[in-house]
Amino acid sequence: MKEDKDLPQENSSRRNFLRLGLLAGGAAVTGFGINALAQEDEKPALSGEKVRVLTPDGKMVEVDASSINNYPEALITPEESRKGIPGKKFVMVIDLAKCKNARKCVESCQKAHKLDTNEEFMKVQLIQDNPEASAYWLPKPCFHCDEPPCVTVCPTGATFKRDDGIVLIDNDRCIGCKFCITSCPYSARQFNWGHKDKFDDKSQPYSPETSVPAAEGTVMKCDFCPDMLREGKLPHCATACPMGVIYFGDRNEDIVTNGSETVRFSELIADRGGYRHLEHLGTKPNVYYLPAVNRQFPLERGFDIEPEILERYKDVPVVEEYLKNQNS
Amino acid sequence: MDLDIRKRELVKEFSPMLTKSTLTSKIWIGILIAVIATGLLAFVLQVVKGHEVTGMRDNVVWGIYIINFIFFVCLSYSGAFISGILHFFKTPWKNAVSRIVEIITVLSLIVGPIFILLCIGRLDRLHYLFLYPRIQSPITWDIIAIMTDLVGCFIYLYLTFIPDFAILRDNSEDAPNWRKKLYRFLAIGYYDTETQRKTLHKLTRTMSAMVIALAIVAYSVLAWIFSLTLQPGWNSSIFAPYFIVAGLYSGIAVIIIAMYLIRKFYHLEHYIRKIHFTSAGIILLIVSMLYGYFTFSEYFSRWFSHKISDAHLLETLFGKYFWQFILANYVGVLLPVFILFFKKLRTIPLITFASVVAILGLWLNRYLIVVPTLETPYLPIQDTREEFVHYTATWIEWSLSFAGVAAFILFFILLMRLVPIIPMSGIIDYERDQDSKKHKVSTQN
Numbered sequence: 001m002k003e004d005k006d007l008p009q010e011n012s013s014r015r016n017f018l019r020l021g022l023l024a025g026g027a028a029v030t031g032f033g034i035n036a037l038a039q040e041d042e043k044p045a046l047s048g049e050k051v052r053v054l055t056p057d058g059k060m061v062e063v064d065a066s067s068i069n070n071y072p073e074a075l076i077t078p079e080e081s082r083k084g085i086p087g088k089k090f091v092m093v094i095d096l097a098k099c100k101n102a103r104k105c106v107e108s109c110q111k112a113h114k115l116d117t118n119e120e121f122m123k124v125q126l127i128q129d130n131p132e133a134s135a136y137w138l139p140k141p142c143f144h145c146d147e148p149p150c151v152t153v154c155p156t157g158a159t160f161k162r163d164d165g166i167v168l169i170d171n172d173r174c175i176g177c178k179f180c181i182t183s184c185p186y187s188a189r190q191f192n193w194g195h196k197d198k199f200d201d202k203s204q205p206y207s208p209e210t211s212v213p214a215a216e217g218t219v220m221k222c223d224f225c226p227d228m229l230r231e232g233k234l235p236h237c238a239t240a241c242p243m244g245v246i247y248f249g250d251r252n253e254d255i256v257t258n259g260s261e262t263v264r265f266s267e268l269i270a271d272r273g274g275y276r277h278l279e280h281l282g283t284k285p286n287v288y289y290l291p292a293v294n295r296q297f298p299l300e301r302g303f304d305i306e307p308e309i310l311e312r313y314k315d316v317p318v319v320e321e322y323l324k325n326q327n328s
Numbered sequence: 329m330d331l332d333i334r335k336r337e338l339v340k341e342f343s344p345m346l347t348k349s350t351l352t353s354k355i356w357i358g359i360l361i362a363v364i365a366t367g368l369l370a371f372v373l374q375v376v377k378g379h380e381v382t383g384m385r386d387n388v389v390w391g392i393y394i395i396n397f398i399f400f401v402c403l404s405y406s407g408a409f410i411s412g413i414l415h416f417f418k419t420p421w422k423n424a425v426s427r428i429v430e431i432i433t434v435l436s437l438i439v440g441p442i443f444i445l446l447c448i449g450r451l452d453r454l455h456y457l458f459l460y461p462r463i464q465s466p467i468t469w470d471i472i473a474i475m476t477d478l479v480g481c482f483i484y485l486y487l488t489f490i491p492d493f494a495i496l497r498d499n500s501e502d503a504p505n506w507r508k509k510l511y512r513f514l515a516i517g518y519y520d521t522e523t524q525r526k527t528l529h530k531l532t533r534t535m536s537a538m539v540i541a542l543a544i545v546a547y548s549v550l551a552w553i554f555s556l557t558l559q560p561g562w563n564s565s566i567f568a569p570y571f572i573v574a575g576l577y578s579g580i581a582v583i584i585i586a587m588y589l590i591r592k593f594y595h596l597e598h599y600i601r602k603i604h605f606t607s608a609g610i611i612l613l614i615v616s617m618l619y620g621y622f623t624f625s626e627y628f629s630r631w632f633s634h635k636i637s638d639a640h641l642l643e644t645l646f647g648k649y650f651w652q653f654i655l656a657n658y659v660g661v662l663l664p665v666f667i668l669f670f671k672k673l674r675t676i677p678l679i680t681f682a683s684v685v686a687i688l689g690l691w692l693n694r695y696l697i698v699v700p701t702l703e704t705p706y707l708p709i710q711d712t713r714e715e716f717v718h719y720t721a722t723w724i725e726w727s728l729s730f731a732g733v734a735a736f737i738l739f740f741i742l743l744m745r746l747v748p749i750i751p752m753s754g755i756i757d758y759e760r761d762q763d764s765k766k767h768k769v770s771t772q773n
Contacts, residue, residue, distance in 0.1 A: 118713060125710055140707065149558055155467035156456045175456050176449020178389040179467055183557040187705045191389055191449065194380030216378055217449025278706055281558050316710055 076227070078170045081208040084162030089286075090224055091165070092238075093247040093256050093268060094139055096292035099124075100243060101137040101302025101309070108240030112225070114198055114212050119190060121211075121222035122237050126302075126316050135318040136292035137302050139245065141237065142167065142188040142222035143277065143285030150180035150189065159219070165251075165286050166224045168208045174218040181219060185281050189221045234259055243296070251286075331756065332498075338755060339499040342748035345594055347503070353593075353741070360738040367731020370724040371446070379449060381724045387709050388702040388719035393447040395694045396729050399578065400440030400736070401474070401550060402571065405543040406579025407433030408481055409572075412543070415536035421607065423754035424599045427488065428586050431743050432579070433539075434485045437478050439736045446728060466553045473546035480542045484535040490528060491753030494518040510746075547572050554697070560637035561630075561701035570622040577619045578690045580612045581664075581683035586740075588680040590749055599750045602676060609679040613668035616686065620661040623693070627657070640704045648718075649700055656696055660689015 050062040101124050109115070109122045121141065128135040144167045151161050158173035159180055181189045192199075195216045204212055209226040225235035233239070238246040239259055249256030249265060256265045268274060272290040300322065303310050313319045349357075374381050384391045411429040414422040445451060461468055493515035500508055518524055548568035555567035564570075584605065591600040627645075630638040645653050664682040667673050699719050703709070721729075 123711075125707060127707075153465050153467065153557070155462055155465040155471075156453075156460045157462050158456075158460075173453075173456060173460065174450065175453045177467060178447070178449070179465070179553070181386075181389045182559065182702065185558045185706045187387065187707055187709075190386050191379075193382075193385065194378035281706075283558075312712055313710055315712055316708075 075205050076207045076209045076230070078172050078206075078208050081168060081170070081226070082160055082162065084164035084166060085226065085229060086163070087252060088164040088229075089251040090144070090229065091249060091251045091256065091265060092141065092144075092224070092235075092287045093249075093265065093274065093290065094287065095245050095247065095258075095272075095290040096136050096138065097290060097294055098243040098245045098296050099137040099139060099292075099302075100297035101126075101305055102242055103305050103309075104240040104242055105139055105237035105246060108236040109222070112236040113210070113220075113223075114201075114214070116196070119220075121190075121220070124302075126313050126318060128316075128318055134292075135299055135316075136295075137299070138277075138289075139237070140186065140188070140277075141287060142224070143186055143283070143287045144224060146284035146286065147282060149183040149185065149283060153179045153183045155179070164226075166226055168223055168226070169211070169219055169221060170208045171211075171215045171218040171220065172206065174215075176217040176219070178219065185278060185283065186285075189219050191219055192216050331760070334756060334759065335495050335752065336499050338748075338752040339495060342750070342752065343500070343503075345748055346745050357738065357741065360734040360741075363727075363734035364731045364738065367728045367734070370727040370731070374446070374724055374728075375451070381722060383720045383722045383725060385719070387705065388699055390447065390698055390702065391719055392695070392721045392725050392729055393443045395691065395698055396732055397440055397443040397447070398550060398571075398694050398698075399691055400436040400443065400732065402547060402575030403579050403582055404433050404435075404437035404440060404477070404481070405547040405572070406575040406577075407436065407583070408477070408484075408539040408543040409576060410579060410583065411484075412536040412538075412540035415532060416540070421603060423758060424596075424601075424750055425583065425587060425604055425608075426754065427747075427749055427751050428590065429583055430485045430488055431740060431749075432582060432586065434478075434481050435736055435739045435743070437474070437481055438739070439732050441474060443728075443732060466549065466556055469549045470546075470553060473542075473549045477539075477542045477546045480535070480539050484532070484539050487528065487532045487535055488751065489747055490515060490518050491520065491525075491756075492747045492751055494520060495752050495756075496747070544572060547575055559701050560635075560641045560704065560706070561697060564626060566622060566626060570626060573615065573619050573622050574690060574693070576615045577612070578687055580608055580615060581686040581690075584608050584612065584680055584683040585687070588676065590744075594749070596750065605676045605679045606674050609668050609674050609682070612679075612683065612686065613665060616661055616664045616668070619690075620665065623657050623661065637704070637706055640708075641700060644700045644704050645696060649696060652692055652696060656689050656692035660685060660693060664689075 052060055052062050103124060105122050106120055106124060110117065110119065113121060115121065123140045125138045125140055126135055127138045144165055146161075146165070148159075148161055148167050151159050151167060154160075155177060156173055156175055158171070158175070159167065159169045161167050176191070178191060181191060192214050196214075199213050199215055201213055204210070206213060206215075207227070209223065209230075211220055211223050214220050228235055234248050234257070235246075238248045241258070244258040244260055247256040247258045247263070247265075247268070249262075251265060254265045256263060256268065268290070269288055273293075274288045274290050276285045276288055299318070303319075303322070310319060310323065314323070382391060382393075407429050411426060411433055413419070414426050414429065445454070448454065457468070457471060463469075493511050497508070497511040497515045500511065518528070548571070551567040551571035554562040555564050557563060587600050587604060587608070591597060627642070631642055634642075664686045667678050667682040703718055
């Protein structure tokens with residue numbers, strides 16, 4: 001927690017609600033790990049009113065109401081958004097065995113980030129590793145790499161890596177050269193090619209942490225929903241998934257949760273053979289996958305979700321074969 | 329020595345090129361301006377409606393703008409390279425072509441970067457590159473390299489122009505007033521005295537060596553924009569030298585075409601002779617074999633090691649882009665090699681034809697480096713919705729591309745109206761050299 005002390009003092013109130021915000025959120029999301037009470041050096045003014053919250057080790061504690069975050073009104077400006085949430089190192093684990101292409105992650109993400117149907121921060125791909133292997137659904141967010149090629153090539157620092165591991169884009173700074181898009185090996189980034197009415201909606205002030213509103217001629221991508229994390233909530237995709245496919249958490253605490261189940265991150269990866277996509281590229285992603293073994297659903301379940309879903313994947317060999325069998 | 333009389337003669341000989349405009353030249357200028365105007369209209373449309381009007385979409389985010397950018401910038405670097413070598417080694421037949429090369433160098437370096445600007449989503453934020461620069465980005469390196477190169481090439485071009493400005497200043501009594509004033513200003517008090525001449529030669533020589541170095545640095549940086557990424561078709565260690573050789577290939581070809589057109593249009597058969605074409609043709613032959621060799625090594629190693637991502641790329645290249653690949657990398661290399669290899673085929677029209685083939689092939693080769701790679705990312709493009717379709721350039725992109733070419737030609741024509749395309753000072757220098765040699769011989773006798 002040394003880096004905390006280096007931060008300027010005017011930030012203390014924000015960081016207070018941050019820390020306690022996560023704590024309060026911990027009560028909502030059962031057992032979501034937080035290392036909240038580690039600091040004693042800043043004392044906010046007390047209101048006298050007490051609120052009960054749940055700590056990660058399952059204890060009920062009372063804290064002062066003034067410490068609980070007054071989040072949604074608080075806006076994280078582009079400048080503040082470069083710092084990251086102190087002491088955190090966010091990580092996502094996606095359990096491929098449970099994914100049936102329900103597409104709720106995609107939809108909730110689109111809703112939260114005010115995206116059109118053709119704009120997907122989270123994409124679900126249909127992957128077959130080799131001809132013998134069975135195909136599986138692969139939800140693909142931004143991997144928030146520890147060696148992000150996109151950040152290296154950005155000429156203006158519009159995209160940046162934070163201390164908490166999140167890679168964000170400040171679309172006030174982006175000049176739209178698209179070099180980051182071409183350098184990302186995971187095709188995680190998207191460009192706003194033309195003007196859309198939603199860009200003019202300034203009812204919500206712009207923050208890189210919400211990626212809303214987007215701006216014409218700039219790049220956007222999955223942001224790990226830092227606005228939710230500050231409230232102590234899970235990213236939208238993790239909350240929305242009906243199968244609990246997406247686990248999210250903090251590496252420093254070694255805990256990840258999908259909202260209903262909380263597990264040790266290191267044990268999960270070690271026991272279930274967790275891996276990272278395209279490890280050989282050396283980008284060191286912060287999104288891990290659990291292999292699609294002992295599936296809970298047959299692959300075909302993912303074809304019935306939306307009428308046009310088969311149409312969309314029609315060039316994938318697995319789907320071609322599936323369609324052929326259906327027609328015969 | 330009646331140098332002044334000789335200068336007057338030369339000015340008289342070349343002044344029709346500077347002042348007279350024929351009907352055909354007027355028509356040509358009209359056509360070029362029309363093409364540029366269409367391009368400007370396309371540009372306005374793109375600014376108003378956004379990049380939606382281009383064929384670029386989320387997978388193929390770079391299209392023919394960036395290809396034109398590489399193409400023109402590589403033209404410039406090769407021009408600088410060739411011109412530097414011509415000057416530095418005092419090549420005997422350089423005089424007739426050196427100015428053509430220098431003009432190509434500077435003009436393409438002006439036109440090229442315009443294309444990269446067309447590719448940028450937020451032109452209104454261009455100054456952020458200087459407000460918030462990040463030195464580890466290859467784009468920042470590229471900006472530094474191109475700006476340095478542009479300044480260097482401008483100084484170099486200007487140095488080679490000074491003696492001619494001086495001659496024109498002293499010998500254009502009949503010219504309109506603005507021309508006289510312009511020449512007086514541009515000649516910056518050069519009177520061709522012994523010391524002035526020596527200083528200028530020294531400066532030009534130094535600059536010619538510098539532009540060679542600048543050209544190599546700047547073009548390597550441009551190649552690194554691609555090769556420093558992780559993408560299958562780009563992440564290659566030979567890209568920098570490959571781009572330099574490819575640049576020379578197109579550069580020499582453009583010089584040959586320019587020589588052909590200028591010779592034909594201005595009837596300069598006396599100055600631009602067959603020897604120029606055959607010499608340039610032989611250099612083109614050597615470079616084309618070198619370029620073919622690099623192309624082969626690049627694709628051969630990808631094919632032989634067949635990593636899965638490379639295999640996908642080659643599948644696309646030999647599937648969807650089969651004919652383009654054949655045209656670019658077989659016809660575009662082997663046909664020029666064939667024509668230039670046989671002495672009997674080395675005629676002026678055939679050498680020019682080989683150059684045209686070389687240029688078209690090279691442009692297509694650049695296309696095949698940029699677009700298919702973006703169409704075959706590591707994670708396959710599965711979405712067949714319209715927003716994710718593969719790339720085809722729209723008329724906006726094409727008309728802006730042609731406007732770039734037209735602007736290049738138009739600037740060329742305008743510059744040829746300012747100074748003769750054959751450096752008069754070069755002719756004088758040559759004759760002075762011959763004279764002094766004769767003098768030496770006669771005194772020795």
